[in-house]
Amino acid sequence: MAYDDRFMSLAIELAKKGTGAVNPNPLVGAVIVKDGRVIGEGYHKKYGGLHAEREAFASLTEDCTGAEFYVTLEPCCHYGKQPPCTQAIIEHKIAHVYVGSSDPNPLVAGQGIKELEENGILVTSGVKKEDCDRLNPVFFHYITTKTPYVVMKYAMTLDGKIATKTGKSKWISNEASRQRVQEFRHELTGIMAGIGTVLADNPLLTTRLPNGRNPIRIICDSHLNIPLESRLVQTADEIPLFVAMLDKEKYILKDKISKLKEAGAQILYLPEKEGHTDLAALMKELGARGIDGLLLEGGGVLNESMLREGLVDEMRIFVAPKVFGGVSAKTPVTGCGIDEVTEAEEFTLSELERIGNDIYARYVKRR
Ligand code: AOF
Ligand code: ZN
Numbered sequence: 526m527a528y529d530d531r532f533m534s535l536a537i538e539l540a541k542k543g544t545g546a547v548n549p550n551p552l553v554g555a556v557i558v559k560d561g562r563v564i565g566e567g568y569h570k571k572y573g574g575l576h577a578e579r580e581a582f583a584s585l586t587e588d589c590t591g592a593e594f595y596v597t598l599e600p601c602c603h604y605g606k607q608p609p610c611t612q613a614i615i616e617h618k619i620a621h622v623y624v625g626s627s628d629p630n631p632l633v634a635g636q637g638i639k640e641l642e643e644n645g646i647l648v649t650s651g652v653k654k655e656d657c658d659r660l661n662p663v664f665f666h667y668i669t670t671k672t673p674y675v676v677m678k679y680a681m682t683l684d685g686k687i688a689t690k691t692g693k694s695k696w697i698s699n700e701a702s703r704q705r706v707q708e709f710r711h712e713l714t715g716i717m718a719g720i721g722t723v724l725a726d727n728p729l730l731t732t733r734l735p736n737g738r739n740p741i742r743i744i745c746d747s748h749l750n751i752p753l754e755s756r757l758v759q760t761a762d763e764i765p766l767f768v769a770m771l772d773k774e775k776y777i778l779k780d781k782i783s784k785l786k787e788a789g790a791q792i793l794y795l796p797e798k799e800g801h802t803d804l805a806a807l808m809k810e811l812g813a814r815g816i817d818g819l820l821l822e823g824g825g826v827l828n829e830s831m832l833r834e835g836l837v838d839e840m841r842i843f844v845a846p847k848v849f850g851g852v853s854a855k856t857p858v859t860g861c862g863i864d865e866v867t868e869a870e871e872f873t874l875s876e877l878e879r880i881g882n883d884i885y886a887r888y889v890k891r892r
Contacts, residue, residue: 529561532593535556546738550569550572555594557585567583577597592619599638600622623652625657627650672809679843687856699882716743719824727757728757742764767811804830835870842887843885871891
C-alpha cells in the first residue's frame, strides 16, 4: 500500500516536541495507523526515557496487529538505556514500517531495518527523508564525530554591520527575530562566545523563554580576563559556565583559577594554536563532556577562527532593513581573513524566512 505523507508529517511534528530535552539523543516521532486511522502516536520526550516507538505503542487505543508504523528515524536494534525498538515492533505484529531517516549510530546503521525485514515486516525507508533529516543535524554530526555541531548566529544590517561606529547594537533585528534566538538557546546544549564579547556586553547567555532550558555557557578566554564580577561568573553556581584558557598559563593564573572555581566555573585547559586556544581541541573537549550542539554568538575574531578551522557546520543569519555605514563599525566575521575567493568555505542555503521586515536565512556546510 502506498504511504500517506500526512502520517509522516504528523510524526515529524510530534518529534519536534522533544526539542531541548533529548540531547544528545535524536528527536524522534512515531505514528501507528490502521485502516487509515491513527491508533497510536508518540515521541521521544526526554533523554534516557522511552523511545518514540515504545511511546506510540503505550498510547494504543486498539489492537495494532497488521497495522502500519511511521517513524522519523530507523528503529534501534540494540540495548542502550532502552531495549531495542525493533523487538517491540515485531512483538506488536506490525505489517509495514515506514522509516524517514537512517540512523548513523554505528550500533544501528541499517541493522534495525534488516532485523525488521528478516522478521517478515515490510519496510519502506526514505519517506520524507529530507524533512526527517532536518530534525537531527546535531545528532547525526555528534554520533559520528563526538564533537559538537556548531551553529554560528548573528544579526546584521543591510550593509553587514553588527553595531554602529560607536558600538551601539540594541537592537539590530526585530523583536520576533530576537525571540527566535531565545529558541536556539533552548535547542542547543551549549553556547559559546569570546572574551571580547564578555568584556563589551557583560552578557548572561541564558534562555529567556518560559520553561526554556539554559545552555551550558562556554567562554574562550586564553589569558583568563573574565571579570569575577561579570554576570556570567556571578551566575556560575546555578548555570554551568566553562572557561577555556591556555594550559601553559595555568601556573601564573592559579589565583584567578581558584577564584573562578570557587564561584562555580569549570576551567578547561587547552593547547595553544596561533596564539589562541586550539579550537579543534576545545571542540573535542566539549564533545567529551556531552555537548552535542553549540550556538556560536561571536565576536568577530572567534567567528573567523572557527570558520577558518572548518568548525562551523551551520550559519543562522538575520538581516535587518537598516544601514549603519562607517569603516570602523563592527562586522560579524573579522580576524585575519583569507586572500583568495576560492579559499572561502561554501555553505548551502537550507531555509529562508521572512520575519516581519527581517530576513532569516539558514545555511549548512557543504559536505
Ligand atoms: C532515542 N530516542 O526515540 C530513538 C532512538 O541509550 P538509548 O537506549 O536511549 O539509545 C539511544 C539510541 O537509540 C540513539 O543513539 C539512536 O541511535 C537510537 N534511537 N534514540 O533516544 C528514540 N528512536
Ligand atoms: Zn529505539
